Amino acid sequence: MMGRTIFIDPGRCIGCQACVSACRECDSHRGKSMIHLDYPDEGHSVASLPTVCMHCEDPVAPCAEVCPADAILVTADGVVQQADTTRCIGCANCVNACPFGVPKIDLQAKLQMKCNLCYDRTAYGLAPMCATVCPTGALFYGTLEELQAERPGVQVADSFTFGDVVVSTGVAMVVPADKVQWPVPGGLPIVEVNGKDVAR
Amino acid sequence: MSSRSLPLDPSIAPPGTRNFRDAGGIPADQWHADQNGETLVPTHCCFCGVQCGMYLRVNRAGKVFGVEPRDHDINRMRLCPKGINAYQQVNHPDRLTAPLMRRSRDEPFREASWEEALDFTVAEIRRIQGAHGNDAFGLLGGASLFSEKTYLVGKFGRVALKTRHVDYNGRLCMVSAAGANKLAFGIDRAGNPFSDILLTDCLLIAGSNVGECFPVMTQYLWGARDRGATLIVVDPRETAVARTADIHVALKPGTDAAFFNAVLNVVISEGLTDEQFLAEHTTGWDEVRSTVASYTPERAADICGIPASQVVQVARTFAGARRAMAWHARGIEHHSQGVENCLTVINLCAATGNLGKPGAGYGTITGQGNGQGGREHGQKADLLPGGRSITDPEHRRQICEIWGIEESELPSAGTSMMEMVWQMQRQEIRGLIGICNNPFVSLPNYATVKAGYDCLEFHAQFDFFLSETAANAHVVFPVTTWAEDEGVMANAEARVVKHNKAQEPPGGVRTDTWVMCQLAQRLGVGDKFVFPGSREVFEELRIASAGTVNDYYGITYERLEESGGISWPCPSTDHPGTPRLFEDGQTFHPDRKVHMQVVEWHPPMDPYDEEHPMSLTTGRTVAHFLSGNQTRRLGALVEQTPRPWVEIHPSHGFRNGAPVRVVTRRGSGVFPALVTEAIRPDTVFIPYHWPVPTAANALTIDALDPRSKIPEYKVCACRIEAAERIDEVPAPPTGPGRQAYPAAQVSRTDPLPPTSPQGRGTAERS
Ligand code: SF4
Ligand code: SF4
Numbered sequence: 001m002m003g004r005t006i007f008i009d010p011g012r013c014i015g016c017q018a019c020v021s022a023c024r025e026c027d028s029h030r031g032k033s034m035i036h037l038d039y040p041d042e043g044h045s046v047a048s049l050p051t052v053c054m055h056c057e058d059p060v061a062p063c064a065e066v067c068p069a070d071a072i073l074v075t076a077d078g079v080v081q082q083a084d085t086t087r088c089i090g091c092a093n094c095v096n097a098c099p100f101g102v103p104k105i106d107l108q109a110k111l112q113m114k115c116n117l118c119y120d121r122t123a124y125g126l127a128p129m130c131a132t133v134c135p136t137g138a139l140f141y142g143t144l145e146e147l148q149a150e151r152p153g154v155q156v157a158d159s160f161t162f163g164d165v166v167v168s169t170g171v172a173m174v175v176p177a178d179k180v181q182w183p184v185p186g187g188l189p190i191v192e193v194n195g196k197d198v199a200r
Numbered sequence: 201m202s203s204r205s206l207p208l209d210p211s212i213a214p215p216g217t218r219n220f221r222d223a224g225g226i227p228a229d230q231w232h233a234d235q236n237g238e239t240l241v242p243t244h245c246c247f248c249g250v251q252c253g254m255y256l257r258v259n260r261a262g263k264v265f266g267v268e269p270r271d272h273d274i275n276r277m278r279l280c281p282k283g284i285n286a287y288q289q290v291n292h293p294d295r296l297t298a299p300l301m302r303r304s305r306d307e308p309f310r311e312a313s314w315e316e317a318l319d320f321t322v323a324e325i326r327r328i329q330g331a332h333g334n335d336a337f338g339l340l341g342g343a344s345l346f347s348e349k350t351y352l353v354g355k356f357g358r359v360a361l362k363t364r365h366v367d368y369n370g371r372l373c374m375v376s377a378a379g380a381n382k383l384a385f386g387i388d389r390a391g392n393p394f395s396d397i398l399l400t401d402c403l404l405i406a407g408s409n410v411g412e413c414f415p416v417m418t419q420y421l422w423g424a425r426d427r428g429a430t431l432i433v434v435d436p437r438e439t440a441v442a443r444t445a446d447i448h449v450a451l452k453p454g455t456d457a458a459f460f461n462a463v464l465n466v467v468i469s470e471g472l473t474d475e476q477f478l479a480e481h482t483t484g485w486d487e488v489r490s491t492v493a494s495y496t497p498e499r500a501a502d503i504c505g506i507p508a509s510q511v512v513q514v515a516r517t518f519a520g521a522r523r524a525m526a527w528h529a530r531g532i533e534h535h536s537q538g539v540e541n542c543l544t545v546i547n548l549c550a551a552t553g554n555l556g557k558p559g560a561g562y563g564t565i566t567g568q569g570n571g572q573g574g575r576e577h578g579q580k581a582d583l584l585p586g587g588r589s590i591t592d593p594e595h596r597r598q599i600c601e602i603w604g605i606e607e608s609e610l611p612s613a614g615t616s617m618m619e620m621v622w623q624m625q626r627q628e629i630r631g632l633i634g635i636c637n638n639p640f641v642s643l644p645n646y647a648t649v650k651a652g653y654d655c656l657e658f659h660a661q662f663d664f665f666l667s668e669t670a671a672n673a674h675v676v677f678p679v680t681t682w683a684e685d686e687g688v689m690a691n692a693e694a695r696v697v698k699h700n701k702a703q704e705p706p707g708g709v710r711t712d713t714w715v716m717c718q719l720a721q722r723l724g725v726g727d728k729f730v731f732p733g734s735r736e737v738f739e740e741l742r743i744a745s746a747g748t749v750n751d752y753y754g755i756t757y758e759r760l761e762e763s764g765g766i767s768w769p770c771p772s773t774d775h776p777g778t779p780r781l782f783e784d785g786q787t788f789h790p791d792r793k794v795h796m797q798v799v800e801w802h803p804p805m806d807p808y809d810e811e812h813p814m815s816l817t818t819g820r821t822v823a824h825f826l827s828g829n830q831t832r833r834l835g836a837l838v839e840q841t842p843r844p845w846v847e848i849h850p851s852h853g854f855r856n857g858a859p860v861r862v863v864t865r866r867g868s869g870v871f872p873a874l875v876t877e878a879i880r881p882d883t884v885f886i887p888y889h890w891p892v893p894t895a896a897n898a899l900t901i902d903a904l905d906p907r908s909k910i911p912e913y914k915v916c917a918c919r920i921e922a923a924e925r926i927d928e929v930p931a932p933p934t935g936p937g938r939q940a941y942p943a944a945q946v947s948r949t950d951p952l953p954p955t956s957p958q959g960r961g962t963a964e965r966s
């Protein structure tokens with residue numbers, strides 16, 4: 001399954017927004033953060049949940065698929081890039097198509113922006129800014145083996161169901177070991193854990 | 201280094217300075233940063249006591265313009281949002297760049313020359329001291345200063361101002377833990393390094409919201425849990441760390457001593473004590489044992505408002521673990537029995553033999569960057585350099601010899617920061633210099649603080665932004681940020697790390713060291729203050745600490761630059777430092793034993809009654825640092841937490857975001873409600889980084905712990921009422937002719953969609 005990628009573990013997140021601040025510092029979209037931090041259980045718990053672009057693989061990134069201007073490119077190593085500034089017409093089709101709610105439109109600039117896995121860093125072997133600074137490891141960058149060496153027994157999912165549609169992603173999510181059949185935080189039922197089918 | 205980058209300027213570039221891409225092994229020609237001649241200066245975060253390593257990005261013009269994570273032992277590249285945004289204050293438009301002066305508070309400030317401001321200050325010192333004696337002039341330092349500067353504050357106060365009234369804002373930070381450690385162990389610091397947390401089987405966190413106050417320490421907590429360690433959190437609120445704890449004890453604020461006494465009671469009754477350790481390494485155990493006998497789990501349940509079964513569960517888990525650790529912070533220290541609260545935790549560690557071993561021991565979680573180092577070298581009212589006592593004749597003699605003064609010239613112990621404010625009100629203190637502190641926001645009972653400062657005939661502040669306190673002064677000296685000078689800080693592990701200079705200060709700005717030396721010269725003691733820079737001060741500090749418990753003698757700038765930091769005591773230049781204390785079971789008391797202390801719980805100082813039936817507790821948010829003078833100017837941090845709120849349990853029937861008035865015996869304030877089950881129904885919480893009218897410290901009580909003199913910030917009686925509207929959050933004051941304060945001044949982000957008033961809405965959703 002996945003090579004070096006981001007693993008999201010909401011169980012560790014302390015809601016500090018270091019990832020949000022770090023994302024603003026990244027040179028490829030300097031000044032804007034491409035991370036969503038949600039508080040899924042507000043009023044009951046302080047739980048927080050970071051979402052970066054999931055870099056969908058199968059079907060090919062829905063945002064890229066619906067783009068009428070062919071502005072969203074997917075690289076050979078599976079990174080879904082942010083819209084090409086010379087092509088994007090700011091129509092927001094990608095915003096509507098993304099099942100994870102990731103792309104953003106800068107209405108004034110008529111331009112889409114999204115996480116591109118810090119391509120300027122990852123292409124050279126560095127981790128993305130968010131996963132580099134995350135104080136808790138809620139965002140981890142590496143291979144599944146590296147993650148499991150650090151956190152014995154950890155289970156991850158990279159296929160999620162939305163109704164009848166299954167979406168496989170390049171970014172994976174940590175699933176509590178005793179809850180592999182449950183929806184992951186965010187309410188998306190999962191179909192695969194550590195590469196094994198758990199759909200039914 | 202890439203051939204395309206400019207050579208580093210040796211006058212600025214400290215050892216370890218790198219070319220941008222060297223840090224990540226990226227081919228230099230692939231990266232525009234190198235073409236810009238960018239360099240990375242290794243240093244540490246200026247904020248909390250973790251002291252994360254970071255690089256400051258410096259452009260071709262020699263200006264700091266960004267941050268890059270650094271793989272330092274302490275933080276392994278991790279940073280919290282404060283650390284990431286810290287660089288923005290270096291070249292912030294609110295920076296003060298000329299001395300500000302006025303002869304009376306009725307006048308507006310005007311920019312003055314350094315000569316004029318220094319001469320006026322010295323004339324006022326002489327006038328006040330001439331008429332009312334040397335002790336009529338006070339000096340307040342700060343624990344965000346480098347240790348060199350805190351050493352100089354102590355020396356300047358005693359040798360140049362010749363006053364006994366010298367204290368510092370670490371008084372509001374971890375002095376309770378310091379007092380307890382000194383009583384029990386004869387040494388004032390954490391017993392174990394952070395890395396020991398990874399080796400423990402049971403971790404008890406008492407009164408610390410680690411996720412928000414010490415975010416980067418969380419990696420150690422989660423690392424321990426990956427290995428299977430049990431986590432116990434004692435806190436009235438369900439914090440991010442408490443949320444995932446195995447046991448969360450949500451006790452009523454101000455009842456910690458009763459709880460820990462009861463835990464020890466159960467440890468004894470279940471036969472879980474380490475009798476061999478107790479017999480060989482402790483004194484006072486019999487008295488402690490008989491005192492805790494009356495603290496049954498049922499009695500604790502009654503006092504603390506928790507199930508008795510939790511007391512038993514904590515006792516069995518902590519004492520039953522092979523190796524256990526206890527870390528605590530302001531939650532148990534900010535109390536009128538703060539020292540005693542810490543002593544009950546120490547009693548628990550000692551009774552179970554959890555001291556001085558990998559994965560077993562205790563630690564204090566420091567708030568300010570140099571909260572640990574800031575008091576070691578003499579800016580605390582009762583301490584001389586090297587942690588020496590100002591009342592001990594031998595200690596006085598030693599320091600007078602180093603300073604070249606007669607013992608009769610050295611003043612005696614002064615009073616604490618809050619007591620100095622009361623003395624201002626009584627006109628016992630008529631003049632004051634404040635360095636790097638903001639008591640208008642940080643001290644409790646704002647009305648009293650304001651009244652005290654308004655009585656001052658003369659008040660000068662050193663700062664790099666015009667703080668709420670500086671706005672009340674007669675003279676404000678514009679001084680350097682941490683990125684414009686070099687110096688050391690000691691983090692929460694007592695690990696001394698070195699900060700490096702990344703840029704020249706803006707024109708008109710001087711170092712605190714320079715200003716103190718100039719004042720000393722004008723006061724006629726210039727020969728005792730010949731310090732061209734921090735390095736020379738550090739050399740004197742090393743000598744002044746030699747042979748004491750706080751021994752820095754073996755630490756040099758060169759050693760710090762080569763290593764990830766050195767923990768004191770470090771008596772010689774070939775000594776590796778002391779990351780873990782008591783490995784041989786020996787403490788720093790003359791008898792080498794742990795002095796266990798008897799503690800009886802007493803209720804908080806502000807009594808509950810029908811009008812004030814609830815507890816108010818206060819604390820930090822992750823986006824802001826202490827009084828917010830720095831972080832409330834940085835756009836990204838303001839956006840993250842734009843204003844304070846009041847956390848309330850749903851049982852009170854408020855809607856989320858509704859205006860709620862919180863009333864105590866000192867005042868009232870209106871805050872938006874954050875309705876959450878994460879807090880006890882009988883308690884409300886307000887974060888404290890803002891000034892009046894939304895200042896938590898307009899409401900808190902100025903009761904002090906009798907030993908440490910720390911204020912009781914963490915509990916006072918209050919009531920809550922529905923209110924009409926929410927008070928405006930005031931902007932920090934700005935200097936003359938400077939831009940007013942827009943929140944996003946330095947941030948490069950566009951305005952965000954509004955977040956919920958608590959700053960806890962969904963961030964960044966388009
Ligand atoms: S940096 Fe990490 S812990 Fe902090 S909010 Fe982001 S994901 Fe959560
Ligand atoms: S504030 Fe503390 S935890 Fe955050 S980056 Fe600075 S030193 Fe690290």
